[in-house]
Amino acid sequence: MEQLSVRDIHHVIAAARSFREISARSIKKVPTLRGKTIVNLFFEPSTRTRTSFEIAAKRMSADTFNIAASTSSATKGETLIDTARNIEAMNPDIIIIRHSCSGAPQLLARHIGASIINAGDGAHEHPSQGLLDIMTILDHKQDLAGLKIAIIGDIAHSRVAVSDILGFTKLGATVCVAGPATFIPAAVDQLGARVCGSVDEAIEDADVVMALRIQKERQNDPLIPSLREYSICYGINRRRLAKAKPDVLVMHPGPINRGVELSPDVADGPSSVILQQVNNGVAVRMALLYLVMGGEKSGDAQGDI
Amino acid sequence: MSELIILQNGRVIDPMNQTDAIADIWVEDGRIAAPQTTAPEGACRYDLAGRWVLPGLIDIHVHLREPGQEYKETIATGTMAAAAGGFTAVACMPNTRPVNDNAAVTRYILDKAADCVARVYPVGALSRDSQGLELAEYGEMKEAGVVALTDDGMPVADSQLMRRAMEYASSHGMPVISHSEELSLSRNGSMNEGAVSTRLGLRGIPTAAESIMVYREIALAELTGARVHIAHVSCEASLALIRLAKQRGVKITAETAPHYFALTDAAVDGYNTHAKMNPPLRSEADRLAIRAALADGTLDAIATDHAPHSVLEKDVEFNYAANGIVGLETSLPLALSLVHDGIITAGRMVDLMSCAPARILGVPGGRLAPGDPADITVVDPDRPFVFAAGESRSKGRNTPFDGWQFRGKAVLTIMNGRVTFNDL
Ligand SMILES: [Zn+2]
Ligand SMILES: [Zn+2]
Numbered sequence: 139m140e141q142l143s144v145r146d147i148h149h150v151i152a153a154a155r156s157f158r159e160i161s162a163r164s165i166k167k168v169p170t171l172r173g174k175t176i177v178n179l180f181f182e183p184s185t186r187t188r189t190s191f192e193i194a195a196k197r198m199s200a201d202t203f204n205i206a207a208s209t210s211s212a213t214k215g216e217t218l219i220d221t222a223r224n225i226e227a228m229n230p231d232i233i234i235i236r237h238s239c240s241g242a243p244q245l246l247a248r249h250i251g252a253s254i255i256n257a258g259d260g261a262h263e264h265p266s267q268g269l270l271d272i273m274t275i276l277d278h279k280q281d282l283a284g285l286k287i288a289i290i291g292d293i294a295h296s297r298v299a300v301s302d303i304l305g306f307t308k309l310g311a312t313v314c315v316a317g318p319a320t321f322i323p324a325a326v327d328q329l330g331a332r333v334c335g336s337v338d339e340a341i342e343d344a345d346v347v348m349a350l351r352i353q354k355e356r357q358n359d360p361l362i363p364s365l366r367e368y369s370i371c372y373g374i375n376r377r378r379l380a381k382a383k384p385d386v387l388v389m390h391p392g393p394i395n396r397g398v399e400l401s402p403d404v405a406d407g408p409s410s411v412i413l414q415q416v417n418n419g420v421a422v423r424m425a426l427l428y429l430v431m432g433g434e435k436s437g438d439a440q441g442d443i
Numbered sequence: 444m445s446e447l448i449i450l451q452n453g454r455v456i457d458p459m460n461q462t463d464a465i466a467d468i469w470v471e472d473g474r475i476a477a478p479q480t481t482a483p484e485g486a487c488r489y490d491l492a493g494r495w496v497l498p499g500l501i502d503i504h505v506h507l508r509e510p511g512q513e514y515k516e517t518i519a520t521g522t523m524a525a526a527a528g529g530f531t532a533v534a535c536m537p538n539t540r541p542v543n544d545n546a547a548v549t550r551y552i553l554d555k556a557a558d559c560v561a562r563v564y565p566v567g568a569l570s571r572d573s574q575g576l577e578l579a580e581y582g583e584m585k586e587a588g589v590v591a592l593t594d595d596g597m598p599v600a601d602s603q604l605m606r607r608a609m610e611y612a613s614s615h616g617m618p619v620i621s622h623s624e625e626l627s628l629s630r631n632g633s634m635n636e637g638a639v640s641t642r643l644g645l646r647g648i649p650t651a652a653e654s655i656m657v658y659r660e661i662a663l664a665e666l667t668g669a670r671v672h673i674a675h676v677s678c679e680a681s682l683a684l685i686r687l688a689k690q691r692g693v694k695i696t697a698e699t700a701p702h703y704f705a706l707t708d709a710a711v712d713g714y715n716t717h718a719k720m721n722p723p724l725r726s727e728a729d730r731l732a733i734r735a736a737l738a739d740g741t742l743d744a745i746a747t748d749h750a751p752h753s754v755l756e757k758d759v760e761f762n763y764a765a766n767g768i769v770g771l772e773t774s775l776p777l778a779l780s781l782v783h784d785g786i787i788t789a790g791r792m793v794d795l796m797s798c799a800p801a802r803i804l805g806v807p808g809g810r811l812a813p814g815d816p817a818d819i820t821v822v823d824p825d826r827p828f829v830f831a832a833g834e835s836r837s838k839g840r841n842t843p844f845d846g847w848q849f850r851g852k853a854v855l856t857i858m859n860g861r862v863t864f865n866d867l
Contacts, residue, residue, distance in 0.1 A: 140642070218759070218760060219758070219759070237760070239760035239761065239762045239763065240643055240644035240645050240714070240761065240762070241643065241644075241645075241714030241760060241761045242760050244713065244714050245714065245758075245759070245760055245761075259644070260644045260645070260762070261644035261645075261646070262643055262644025262645075263644065294641075297644060300641075300642070300644055323640075323641040323647075324636045324637050324638065324640065324641055324647055324649075325637050325638035325641055326641055328638035328641070328642075329638070329641060329642060358630065358631075359630075359631075
């Protein structure tokens with residue numbers, strides 16, 4: 139998301155909108171990427187994102203291969219590069235990579251000729267999620283400029299947060315983040331986000347409320363005492379949401395811990411656009427595959443997104 | 444009459460003798476000799492007009508990797524890089540395989556170093572196998588040639604062990620060198636904590652991980668009266684503590700490495716593993732504080748923390764990449780940039796890179812008096828120099844300074860009366 143200009147973002151979303159129409163047809167397949175080989179290289183289990191990319195590729199008639207690699211091996215670094223070299227033998231056109239290490243897609247790009255799509259790297263970025271979030275908001279709002287978007291939860295360990303903050307602010311939204319201080323990363327204001335002292339402050343008059351998934355503990359690092367307390371102090375319920383604008387959109391990158399980040403009535407309530415996010419995910423990923431494959435000869439030579 | 448070398452017309456900068464003047468230096472039989480009115484036939488003369496003649500530079504923090512990791516560096520290649528960088532002596536850290544925690548390993552290192560082009564002063568392990576549990580045998584190691592003690596790279600978590608190490612080391616007249624790092628704060632971190640780590644999604648290491656331990660060492664040095672030396676200070680928070688401790692008369696000295704006054708964590712951008720080291724590159728405010736502390740005396744020495752790694756350890760995911768960079772051939776050019784920038788004087792640079800290092804480790808050197816071993820570094824302060832990592836004498840290519848343009852470098856290095864590097 140950091141590399142994308144405002145024009146690029148609108149370009150992807152325009153393409154995604156046209157591909158979304160395909161998903162609504164009875165025959166959900168176009169021959170756009172026939173004969174192209176796409177490798178899903180997932181070093182981290184993520185059924186949702188992998189499936190979304192896989193559906194996107196299949197709808198465009200590409201040949202897809204899923205490779206679930208392990209990062210637990212002792213020779214960690216060699217694994218990525220060795221795996222990459224082995225995959226290169228398959229002559230793929232696009233490699234979609236998910237990795238627990240930030241920067242892994244860049245490392246892969248230095249060692250391999252195929253185009254690389256980042257499906258999430260460490261706590262760095264998850265650009266396709268950021269794009270589908272923008273698309274979902276634009277389905278309901280004219281423009282992101284001038285909107286107040288609250289992002290609540292574990293900002294520090296979330297790749298979605300970085301991509302969302304960068305993307306939303308590029309398009310002119312004001313992004314307010316809130317959560318316990320253990321979840322707020324150092325100097326996040328320099329990414330363009332405003333840190334709020336409370337969830338209520340962040341939600342007040344918000345046009346969009348995005349809740350992020352909570353994990354209680356990461357790498358022996360105690361972050362919150364319990365999910366129970368988190369839901370009481372930081373969870374988004376109907377009472378808290380009442381402070382937002384009446385036409386607020388409630389979003390979540392999934393999977394939701396129901397009753398933790400969002401109370402069930404909010405998650406399934408009228409403001410929720412969570413299912414549209416999933417739907418738009420396939421369309422955005424189709425657009426990315428199409429554009430990376432030269433749907434238009436723009437962007438950098440590698441086509442890295 | 445044996446070999447005589449005459450260094451003519453250079454600017455001799457010798458702070459310990461309060462000398463900064465154009466003068467000749469004579470070298471005879473490996474020692475500095477008083478210049479005579481007439482020189483015998485056959486003397487080897489170097490006209491050093493426009494060059495600086497300094498007491499040999501000493502780098503008190505290098506990793507030579509031998510024994511055990513000769514694919515990264517050997518004592519021979521590391522000392523060649525040292526000579527090319529203007530160093531006549533280096534102190535090598537004990538984290539070899541096996542760890543230099545006993546006299547046999549110390550003797551092995553000194554044996555290998557005997558015909559190398561720089562003096563090698565082994566630093567012994569503070570604890571057995573650097574495991575942080577039991578004291579190593581300082582007496583025997585000192586007898587074999589160890590000059591200081593540290594568990595560099597394996598920070599000592601147990602404060603009681605650190606206390607005993609300081610006490611026991613002081614009984615043997617040696618300083619303890621502290622790699623100050625509170626592991627519970629730095630755990631899983633791979634770069635400085637700040638805006639860059641947030642943007643790159645890398646787990647940060649706060650400066651408090653360093654300063655907390657610096658304060659512990661100060662408290663223990665006060666408690667024990669022992670001499671402690673803080674390795675590779677990277678941040679302003681540590682400097683403030685060291686400054687106050689020195690004002691109280693605590694026997695503490697400290698070094699920084701060139702990368703901490705030359706670079707910030709912005710160098711990590713693009714997941715550049717050649718900008719990954721421990722402690723990590725810090726903020727611009729920290730970098731400026733380091734520069735000021737080199738000038739005001741809070742920092743005593745510049746040492747490289749030369750840490751060669753192979754491409755196997757560096758061309759990997761940032762999280763998994765090894766810490767450390769090579770530094771022997773870029774240390775002096777980077778220090779000269781401080782002189783050119785008016786941050787420090789040439790004399791102060793000599794103090795930071797020669798006099799203080801000798802003083803801290805209690806080894807010879809740091810001055811150019813008749814009778815001293817002839818360890819001399821000749822510097823051309825204005826020679827344009829592009830550092831090419833691929834041409835380094837070190838086996839390590841892991842440097843963020845590849846391709847940097849410098850002004851000034853070492854052009855002649857003499858160790859024990861012998862020319863070990865000549866680029867005049
Ligand atoms: Zn260290
Ligand atoms: Zn070191």
